[in-house]
Amino acid sequence: MSEVSLFESSLLSPEVQAALPAGYTLRALRSSDYERGFLKVLEVLTEVGNHTKEQYLEQFNYLLNHNDQYYTITITDDSKNVVVAAGTILVERKFVHKNGLVGHIEDIAVDKNQQGKKLGLRIIQALKFIGAQRGCYKVILDCSEKNIPFYEKCGFKHKEYEMAWYVGADAQAKL
Template sequence: MNDLTIRKLQKEDLTNGFLQTLDSLRQTSNTDKKTIEKTFEKINSNQDQLTIVALLEGKVVGATTLLIETKFIHNGGKVGHIEDVVVNKKYQKKGIGEKMIKYLLRYAKEQGCYKTILDCVDDVKPFYEKLGFKHNANALRFDHT
């Protein structure tokens, strides 16, 4: 995949496969345009949040987000949180997810993170373990609905 490009999400990506790629996680492409643009502006203005995309032949085929949390513990250290890793179903099993994760891990280290964490379902746990992640704790969820 020599023609794969990984970079920060740009506004034009919103209409270039990004929303359709997110559909692999949860239906997103039918969200109203104003809501998507407001969300982009909010995310894009947050210096502690980075959404990246993977482009193949100029079209978005993957995406993920890194949130950076500054802690009171660890002398004000930082923790990276990886969220919403997704590769368009047509392009899975081609190394795109691995390249995106490695990109975010490098970025998190450059930003001074002492660790990077993520939650995942059991089905994809081997994928992350192959990249060096280790089982550490249990993730619990509370829905505010």
């Protein structure tokens, strides 16, 4: 099977690529990134689970079939041919703001051995660029309190509060 990119490279910021350390590449998630450790990078965030290659490809193909909504990007260390950072912007269609679009940033992850190289900042900048290119009127994200200073450096402002309801234990107790 040939390597497939999740979306066209015209949505990637040339400024972000130029700001990366030498030997690192910004690009859309690819069908072959299972082998490059994409899921391992996400493990810095939360439990990922043991995906088979087929399960990875099933999810990749779903995103590919909805590539006007899902934009997952990676930064690779080209010398090692591995994914070292990743993030996603999900573009939501709204009725408000004249059927406007909102970008939701999710799953920002940088390999623990690659931190300190501003790769997280570059992922955020690249996702904001995609949101702007797609015509979003705003780009938002949820984060832990300890990460607020980082996202403020990325140009975000603290607004509102996040609420969560987890299906499972919460669902059984309080439907």
